[in-house]
Amino acid sequence: MTDTRPPTTPPTTPPASTAPAAIQAPFSILFVDDDEMSRNHFARAVGNDYRVHLAQNPDEAMALLRELGPDIAVLVTDFRMPGRDGGHLLREVGDAYPQIVRILVTAYADKDMLLQTFNTGDLFRILEKPLRVESVREVLRQAVARYAERETRQQRLLAMDETLAFLAHELNTPLAAISLFARSVENDVAQEYDPQRQREIGLAATSMLNNAQYCLTLISSFWATVHKSGGPQSATGSAVREVKATRLVATLLDSYPFAGAQREWVDVEARGDFVVHAMPNCVALVLSSLMSNALRALEGCRSPSLRVEVVCEPEPEIRLHDNGPGIAPEVKARLLLDPVTTHAGRGGHGMGMIFCNRIMQSFGGGLRIESTLGEGTTVTMRFPGLRGRVQGGAREEASDGHAA
Known part of the structure; x- marks a missing residue:
């Protein structure tokens, strides 16, 4: 190999794969x-x-x-x-x-x-x-850039796969509830109803309507965000639009199928704002699922409250605080590791939080949870900061989220 540069002192790093691991190039x-x-x-x-x-x-x-x-x-x-x-x-x-x-x-x-x-x-x-050394270095620089481009494209495709699996889960849960309630109504249709039974059937019908509306809204929102961000091109990263976090929250509140007085439970607090550089349709699905979990946790609370916070310092985050019953430590510790659910009777599978965390991790973020029994739960969506990934991401405990 011909080197056209002036002579220099040879590098002290061993040339083969036995080089010290203290400071290693990424490729x-x-x-x-x-x-x-x-x-x-x-x-x-x-x-x-x-x-x-x-x-x-x-x-x-x-x-x-x-x-x-x-x-x-x-x-x-x-x-x-x-x-x-x-x-x-x-x-x-x-x-x-x-x-x-x-x-x-x-x-x-x-x-x-x-x-x-x-x-x-x-x-x-x-x-x-x-x-020639300079030629080799330039070709390697271009080759590494090509490799990084391929890896980025692959990560985006994996994120889309995770999102589609998550979307399938989110639709399956309310559809299972619809099926359950529909069968109950079908079995009772030929019976005489006392007032209590009529009330139960009315509640079942309302639940079916709410779940069906949620499914339709989720599909419509996903379709719209995919097409607005460039359709299939969004999976390759060639047309990822810039969306502010506060805008994502506002859009969700405008489209979410709240039941009864649920919208009155929700308050938004913006302490700064930031651009969501990840695919916004993926983030919107995660946010929708977390809100659904929080609203479900608030059912039966005397004074239900859900506060959504957008913060940009010290790292960009969206936080959802509810004053529900909280999550038991033994359940919280398993939420991102095993399919754990406290809502099996309503079609819950326990996979929602696992999918949510995987989607957030696919672009360098993650989820964090703080919960106290009898006081409530805070779930935080963490986004990559200026250094490209959330601080301490590798050290965070994988134990966040409401049971889905």
């Missing part, structure tokens, strides 16, 4: 070449910018990938090697690890043959020997 490069000098030169040239793993042949490279596959962003391989050549390795890696960006290194004499032999659409770049 790893796998370099494959049967020539030991080439491997060492490559590691010295880019070892300060990336974690570098070295292999001397395709078999050794595949063994490393089986161990480190999820950590490897870019594969750089020489073409001419004893035994299986770089072309075989590229095809095998493309099949087993399609997310890895692949770069081929070859001598000028091989270039025409390679262009005819390989589908260059599967390759990110072909680099000619002798390698």
Whole structure:
């Protein structure tokens, strides 16, 4: 590898994967070449910018990938090697690890043959020997950017998958309740009713209506937000609109199918505002589910109250405070780990909070809960701050939310 820069002191970081873990670059490069000098030169040239793993042949490279596959962003391989050549390795890696960006290194004499032999659409770049340090660094920078773009797209698609599963759950719960009450009404239709039974049937019919309206509103809201944010493009990140947190809350209050006096229970307090950079339809579904849980917890309370707060300091958050009965510690500790529900009789599955937390985590946020029996519950939706992820996210306890 040719270096056109003035001589510098070689880096003290070991060139291979044994580098200290105290400060590590976020991406790893796998370099494959049967020539030991080439491997060492490559590691010295880019070892300060990336974690570098070295292999001397395709078999050794595949063994490393089986161990480190999820950590490897870019594969750089020489073409001419004893035994299986770089072309075989590229095809095998493309099949087993399609997310890895692949770069081929070859001598000028091989270039025409390679262009005819390989589908260059599967390759990110072909680099000619002798390698020049600045050229390699620029190509690696572009390759890592391509890898990060793919990972971001994949995360958005996973978030959409989680959201659709969550939407299916949210619809299934009220639909199960509708089915339960409808069957009860059907069984009683031929009977004579006393006043108490007539009242029970009336309440069942009201519940069916409320649940049906909730389903219709949820579907309508989801459809509208997806199309307003660019339709299918929103899943690829090419058209994600900027929506303020206060606007999301206001839209939810305008469209939510409140029953009876429930809307009078809700108060909003904005202490600052922030842009929700995640897909707003996903966030709106989480917010809707949390409000539904809180309103359900307030049923039967003497003076029900639900306060929704929007805060931007020290980190952007949306908080829902209710003065309901609270959550028992043993239930709270399991909510994001197991399907726990206190509403099985009304179609609850206990998966709602798990889906909510997964959706929030998919874009760097999360949920937090504080609850005291007899006093109420606060559920906090945490959003990424200026550093891209919520502070202390890895240390937070996974034990938040109302039972769904």
